[in-house]
Amino acid sequence: MVTRRAAIGGGAAALVLAGFGYRAFDRGVFSSGAGVAFAPWEDWQGTASDGVRRPLHAGILAANPHDTQPWAFTAERDTITVIADRARNLGSFDPFRREMHLGLGCAVENIEIAASAFGYSADVTPKLGTLSLSPPDDPVVAAEIILTKADVKASPLFDFIPKRHTNRGAYKPDAIPGATLSAFSDLVAGTLVRVVFFSGHGPRDALGELMIRATEEIIADPQMSKDSARWFRTGRGDIAEHRDGVTMDTSGLSPLMRVMAKLAPDVDAATADQGWLTMTRDLHVGTAPVLGMILVRDRLDMEQAIAAGRAWQRLHLAATREGLAAQPINQPVEMIDRNAMMNRKDIYMKELVRLADAQGWQPTFTFRMGYAQNKALPSPRRPLSEVLQS
Ligand SMILES: Cc1cc2nc3c(=O)[nH]c(=O)nc-3n(C[C@H](O)[C@H](O)[C@H](O)COP(=O)(O)O)c2cc1C
Numbered sequence: 424m425v426t427r428r429a430a431i432g433g434g435a436a437a438l439v440l441a442g443f444g445y446r447a448f449d450r451g452v453f454s455s456g457a458g459v460a461f462a463p464w465e466d467w468q469g470t471a472s473d474g475v476r477r478p479l480h481a482g483i484l485a486a487n488p489h490d491t492q493p494w495a496f497t498a499e500r501d502t503i504t505v506i507a508d509r510a511r512n513l514g515s516f517d518p519f520r521r522e523m524h525l526g527l528g529c530a531v532e533n534i535e536i537a538a539s540a541f542g543y544s545a546d547v548t549p550k551l552g553t554l555s556l557s558p559p560d561d562p563v564v565a566a567e568i569i570l571t572k573a574d575v576k577a578s579p580l581f582d583f584i585p586k587r588h589t590n591r592g593a594y595k596p597d598a599i600p601g602a603t604l605s606a607f608s609d610l611v612a613g614t615l616v617r618v619v620f621f622s623g624h625g626p627r628d629a630l631g632e633l634m635i636r637a638t639e640e641i642i643a644d645p646q647m648s649k650d651s652a653r654w655f656r657t658g659r660g661d662i663a664e665h666r667d668g669v670t671m672d673t674s675g676l677s678p679l680m681r682v683m684a685k686l687a688p689d690v691d692a693a694t695a696d697q698g699w700l701t702m703t704r705d706l707h708v709g710t711a712p713v714l715g716m717i718l719v720r721d722r723l724d725m726e727q728a729i730a731a732g733r734a735w736q737r738l739h740l741a742a743t744r745e746g747l748a749a750q751p752i753n754q755p756v757e758m759i760d761r762n763a764m765m766n767r768k769d770i771y772m773k774e775l776v777r778l779a780d781a782q783g784w785q786p787t788f789t790f791r792m793g794y795a796q797n798k799a800l801p802s803p804r805r806p807l808s809e810v811l812q813s
Pocket residue numbers: 484485486487488489490491522523525526529587588589590591668669750751752753754800801802
């Protein structure tokens with residue numbers, strides 16, 4: 424027979440469990456990478472009836488700063504226009520919208536790769552000009568892509584478009600073969616862009632120190648901290664509503680820590696910043712066998728920012744194809760821009776150029792690469808219908 428006491432106890436336990444279950448549900452403990460915000464990762468090829476719009480399904484899966492997805496598109500007759508949706512910015516984190524333009528370049532690269540797989544050759548014309556400080560939020564054209572019917576030519580990178588995810592977790596200590604890294608360098612080298620890799624110690628450690636130092640400076644800057652936090656999404660509803668931003672699932676925590684972090688109350692900005700610094704030092708820099716840098720001739724040149732973004736997307740797809748994980752760690756270049764904005768002395772530009780032994784070039788992007796301990800999960804995406812204007 425069930426005693427009254429046992430019944431009350433059982434009832435309370437059921438309530439606690441139900442409460443736990445609801446919180447787990449509400450915080451997305453059981454729905455990592457699933458739901459409407461992730462549908463574009465499944466429907467990434469569209470159909471032949473989409474015509475010139477078809478490659479845009481792949482375009483919106485591109486890497487982009489803080490998953491702001493700072494893009495909009497028009498597709499009319501044979502032309503796709505890529506528009507910088509400048510209201511979707513990172514404020515003082517990206518005061519010239521340079522990273523925004525790299526993100527647009529990443530989208531352009533996916534569009535071109537997908538277009539050739541669907542039987543189009545793509546002629547890309549980026550908008551020329553120089554990025555300026557704190558520009559207005561109104562949208563501006565960043566590039567035009569003219570598509571012409573051609574033979575189907577699927578790039579070996581095409582299949583990896585929906586498999587590429589930024590991996591912020593621990594990497595294994597295994598070295599990346601030198602031949603793989605030189606093939607990556609050749610893949611992106613051009614007159615406007617080059618990539619440099621750092622393995623072993625010496626310059627690799629020095630670059631890692633700069634990444635950690637820049638993170639310390641960013642979290643000590645209340646405006647940068649605030650502008651970054653605007654794009655953090657916690658909770659299932661938050662992600663489904665916005666379909667953008669950096670989430671707990673993509674934060675680099677191990678699967679167990681992720682569940683714990685989701686169930687715990689949200690932390691304040693200072694605690695989150697401190698956690699980011701610890702992860703940058705111990706996990707991102709601490710476990711990376713290879714760090715790298717993308718350089719251009721002029722980091723504020725719009726065409727070169729697009730070209731650098733295209734290079735990152737291509738590199739990340741090629742890395743994914745080789746079973747490698749990658750993560751941008753762009754704090755040193757973010758500090759170069761922030762120092763320019765504040766009219767302050769900057770050490771990062773000189774140090775990065777010295778480490779890369781690249782006189783006449785400027786860094787625009789720093790990252791890590793390696794073999795990951797855990798698979799990365801997808802980040803949310805707004806549907807194509809929301810960013811396609813005509
Ligand atoms: C220009 C640029 C800068 C970025 N900087 C960082 C960074 O400093 N740290 C980081 O963890 N991810 C960084 N990212 C990765 C984005 O946050 C990531 O691409 C975005 O959240 C979408 O996720 P996905 O790449 O997994 O699709 C950067 C991406 C781009 C294109």
